[in-house]
Every structure is written in C-alpha cells, then in structure tokens.
Amino acid sequence: MTVTPPASPAQGNPRLLRICCAVCFCCFFGAYMRIPVFPLHAASLGADTVRVGMLNALFLLMAGSLCVPAGMLSDRVGRRLPIMAGILVLGCSSLGLSFSSSVAHLAAVCVLSGIGTAVFAPPLMSYVADITPPARLGSAFGWYTTCLYGGMTIGPAAGGLLGRTLGFRPVFLISGLLIVALFGVVLFFLPPSRPHGTTAPQPAGAALLSTLCNRRLLVCLGSLLGSCIGYGLFITFMPLYARSLGLDSGHIGLVFAVQALSNALSRIPFGRLGDRLGDRSVLVVTGLVGFSLSLAILAGAKSLGLLLLGAAAFGVTLGVAFTALVALTADAAPREQRGLALGLYNSCLYLGMMLSSALMGLVIRRHGYGTAFYLCGGITLAVALLFFCLYRRPPAAAPEAAAWEASP
Template identity: 40%
Template sequence: MTAPSQEPSPRSYRFLIIVCCGLGFASYLTSYMRIPVVPLFAQDLGAGAVMVGLINSAFLLTSGVFSFPFGLLADRWGRKLVVSAGLIVSLVTSVLLAVSTLPWHLLVIYLFFGLGLAAIGPTLMAYVADLSPPSQLGSSYGAYTLAIYTGMSLGPGLGGWVADWLGFRLLFIIAAALVGLVFLLALVYLPSSGHLPHLATAASRPASSWRTLLRHRPLLACWLITLGGCFGLGTFITFAPLYMKAQNLSLRDIGLVFALQAGVNAISRLPCGRLSDWLGRRWLQAIAGFLFLGGSLAAFGLATTLPAFLLATTVLGIAMSLGFTSAGALIAEVVPATDRGLAMGGYNTCIYLGQMTSSALLGLVIGWCGYALSFALSALVVALSTAGFYLLIRDASP
C-alpha cells in the first residue's frame, strides 16, 4: 500500500521540512492578515452584507474547486513551478487590493486570491510527503500543520493591528512585500523535481493516471473522512458563536473558547503526528480522532455554561489533531509519490467544500430544530463519513 521512495539523509530532509514549514507559516500568515480585514475594507467602499458575503464565498469557492486541478498540475509540471505561480498571484492580488476603489473590484480580486492559495496549500503538503522518510510522515505533517495553523492564528491579529495603525491600503502593500520575500525564499530553497529522484519521471506518466487515482479506495476513504470532518468543523466555526451568544456568554468568553480550540489544536499537532508514526496504523488513529470530533460537537450542542463549552472545545481541538494529521500522512502513504499533488489537492478541496456545505445548510436546520439537534446532526455526518472511511480502507489496511 505504501509507495516506495528513496529515503533522504536525516540532515537534508529535516532542513527541507523546516523550509516547507517556514514557507507554509509565512504564506498563511500573509493570507490571513488580509482575510478578516477585507470585509471591513469592503464596507468602507460601500459594500452591503450581501456583497461582503459574496466576496468571502468567492475566495472559498475558488480555493476549494481549484485545489484539485492545481494538485494535478504540480504532479505534471513540477511542485516548485506551481508554488511559485501561486505566490506571484497572491502578491499581485494584494497589490490590486491596495488600489481597488469599488466593491466589485474586491470580488474579482478575491476570485484570483483563492486561486493563489489553492496553488500553494496542497503543493506544499505534497512537498512535505516527498521530502519526509515514510517512518516520519506523521511527525512531518504534525510540524507542517502546526506551522500553518500558527500562521492562521497570528495573521488576523497582525493584520488588524497594522490596518488600525497604517490603514487598509498600506496593510495590503506590506502583505504584498512579505509575499514577495516568501517567493524569493521559495526560489532559493525549494528543490525542483529534478533534485527529487522519485519525482523525476512524473511528467512522463500517462495522462489517464488521474482516472485510476479516482478509483483508489484508500485515497477516496481519506477524502471522505476529511469532507465529513470539515463539515463538522464548519459547523463549529460558523454557528458556535451564535449558539454561545444565545446562552448569554460574553464576547470575551466566546473569544476564549475559540482561542482555546485553536491553541489546543495547534499544540497537539506535533505529538499526534509522532503518535501516528509510533503506532504505525494511521487509519485507526484517524477513526478515533474523527469519532471524538463528532462526539465533541454533540456535547458542544448540549453545553450551556462556559466550563462545559471549554471542555467540549478542548476535546474538539485534540480530536482534530488526531484525525486530520493521521489522514494527511495516510494520503502520502497510499498514493504513488508522483500523484501526491493531485491527492493533496483533493484533500484541500474536501477541507474547503466541507466547511462551505455545513455553513450553507446548517443555518436552515437550526431555524427548524434548534442548535442542539443541529450540532447532533453534524456529529452524525462526521460519524457516517468515518464509517464510510472504514469500509473503503479496511481491505487495504494491515
């Protein structure tokens, strides 16, 4: 089930994993410096709530839909080219944000911003798999996801502080300059496919190989459980603040709950990755993680006090680390090295589309039957996707 690959020397692979972690951190830091600020900028340009929603939806839609084809291009054209192109797009969109004057300008720019992030995210994940020895995949993914979640956590605060100090337009220029620095670092330090022997023949593989990959049961299992898990995650991100407000929690308390979830999730990524390396059976850890994720969502929907919310969100953070770290490393194990870009593109597509689906559908369900049953329904979706994961992967698992 595991694709053979040449194992790099410990020193070289560790340095290159650090490079990928640094680039991932910087890419998501600069992206998330802009993401929470753009809605406020759009309001200043005269956008209403509907247009603000369309702007954010455009980013999520293009990021989700194009992660898959960009992953395929990374396999065929080379990872370094796709990452570099994504960084250039991210830089250009940041500059265009600084000179935009109408809300529809932001809508068009954000469509392309999503394209840039779709090119960067899955390709760097594929790089991590390419560079890591098979026995260290869990640790490598734990370190990488720790880096990007740290960037995602620090970016909004840094962006808000810079915007408050210098204004929206200078923030976008500063973000563009930082992306330019990341681009230069990627050019210097990221290896090309020619320096990774197991990728040197990627361009010569048959064009129909992606169809074979779409019939790959273990890969489909990983995509399915990721889709279901992100349906649950989207429920938490979108509707947890509303539910806690309905339970008379203050904005400070709501912020504390989200900060705890993000912190626990980030801190536990590396230990959970090492645990999956030690256990060897990543699929079992993924099942445990996603079942705990579903259970924590159901418990969150029953909570009414701050301590109960804090307990449920702590379990949620640990469960996310157990599940998503194992699923990401498992994808790298079950597909050939030359198809990892496509596989990670599909993985990122499931992340975005899962969150989009729950955000779009659960609002209607909450209006019909309330928060508790809606969170329980989301937990059921996670459990069903976990069951489907087991049915798809059981025959291929040791």
C-alpha cells in the first residue's frame, strides 16, 4: 500500500494568492514600523552614523547569508513550516527592541531579526511562485510585491507618527505583537505544500551547482546585488540624511511613505506589462536607468519637497526594475529549485544592502550624503549597462504557458 504525500496547492488559486499577499503586507507593515525610529533609538543609546550603518549591516548579513539555506529547506520540507518559524523569530526581534538598553542589545536583536527575515521571505515568495502559472508570474509578483511595499508604505508612516506621539519603545512593542499574530493566520489558512509533489529533491550540492550554471539566473542575481547598494543607502541613511536637513521623525516617515507608495503602485501595472511584452528584460534596463537618475535627485535635495520628489521617482523606478527581476528569477529556475533560486534572490538583495550599510557610512563621514547618493547612482547605471550587454532572452514560451495566458 502506498501513501500519497500531500499535494501542492493548485496553480492559479486566487484565494491562496490573496492570503499570501495579506500575510506579506502585515508582516512588512509591522517590520517597517521600526525603520524611521530604529536609527534614532540607536543614536539615543550612543551609536554614531558608522555604528548605525554597521548595525543594519549585521541584520542584512544574517538575512543574506541564511536566505539560501532557508530556500533550500523549503524545497525539501514545504513552504509553510519555515514561513511560520520566520514569523515567530521576526516578531520576537521587535519585542526585544522594546526592551533594549545598549548598542550591544541592538546588535543581538539585529541578528535575531535577520534570522527571522531569512527564514520567512524566500519560502513565502516560493509559495506564490508554486501557485502561479508561468505566464502570469509578472502579474502575481506584481500583486505580491505591491502588498510588500504597501506594508512598507504605511509601516514607516505609522511608525514615525507613533514614535513622535508615544516614543520609540511602544512602536517596537506594537510591531512585535502584530507580526506574531500572523502565525495563526498561516497555520489555519495556508495549506501545506510540497513544491515538487512525489519527486525526490536533488542533493543540495547538485542543486546549487546547477543553479550557479544558469546564465540567465546569474545575470538577474548580479544585477539585483549591484542595484541594492542604492536601495540600501536609502533605507539605512535616509532618516539621518533627513534629520541633517532639519526634518523630524514625522517628515521622515512621510518620505518613506512616498517612496513605498509610488513603488507599490508601479508594480501591478508594470508586472502585467511584462507578461504582455514577453521580454521583461526591457523593463529591467528602463527601471535601473531611471533608478540611477532618482538617486541623483536625492543627492541634490535640500528641502522636504525635493526629497519627496526624489523618493517618488526612486519608488516608481525601483518597482519597475525589481518586479521584472523577481519574475525573471522565478521563471529561470526549475520548479524543484525555485526555493533555492528565490533564496539566492533574497540573499543578493540583503547582501547588496549590507554592503551599502557597511561602506556608505564611511563615505558619508568623509564626503557627505550627497557624494554617497551620486556614487550609488553611478553604480546603478553601470549595472543597467551590464545587464543590457549580458542578458539573453529565453526561448519562446512553451505551449502550456501560452495556454495559461489564454485562460480566464
């Protein structure tokens, strides 16, 4: 007598996609409530600009280094268990921040937060890819990342306003309680998944070697890594940059909200456009060139109005480029290696931001914020050129993909 393993959730299930999007929104809303107040809380405990950068780099190092093992684990045990474990760890890290009283405590919490993010994010992205027909990956990830950046939109705004009215520690407490509550949502509403049904997974070494020989995947990952240096500069140092211009935490939250809102609103239409074009690489190049120009706007900003203009351009162009990149990454990987591929995607995202946090603090201390933004703009422009030269379009879509596209 044979035992049939649990089936993967069916592709094209809109209810499961909505649940994934809701979990993503709430988790990143809670996590990003901390963004406007964490650097200010660290400064109140004695951390200077370089230490703030290193604290963020520590979080990003942990997240980036563990995303690949987490993705590979989800290829073997399914997506739901790592998602729930990551939610608990990430929520506990926010609760830990509410009790922190030294820079050493902040460092320990950053490690915990990095672990939670790494264990949570790649499996949830892989779950979305598992339930989505190949020809609709752009649209699905458009919705998913819109919810992600929607959380990033409202989270910093709410965190900044709550920080101004309640203080820093209550923000961390509210963040932690909200994230932990998502554990029950995943437990009761997301069914377990087996990403490749009854097929045995490849050995870890063979899967990694196969992935690293995938040219299209490597070009996408390298482009993400390079462009995340500019993204990391904004996330890590914008609160301190805005404070140096005389803005308060409420204004800082507004800058983050404008960036994330414009980012979120660009993702669904450009995700659908990528599905219709068939060549998402055009959107990657266009988005990265615009992204480099937005960094130049931010470099020259001397007022709240210019910061908001630069943040809006930053958000739109980031949304165009990154939505196309994540769809290309998921499409380039075989189904049984999708967790690994999206783990590598998240690793590149976090490691690129880590490099920015670690290095740009030194650039800012020596040459100022403007120089750092111009430098990151130049790096992003070089990445766009390299992607244009190195990326090769895949063969035409298979008949079954075309059939999915034609289906209602």
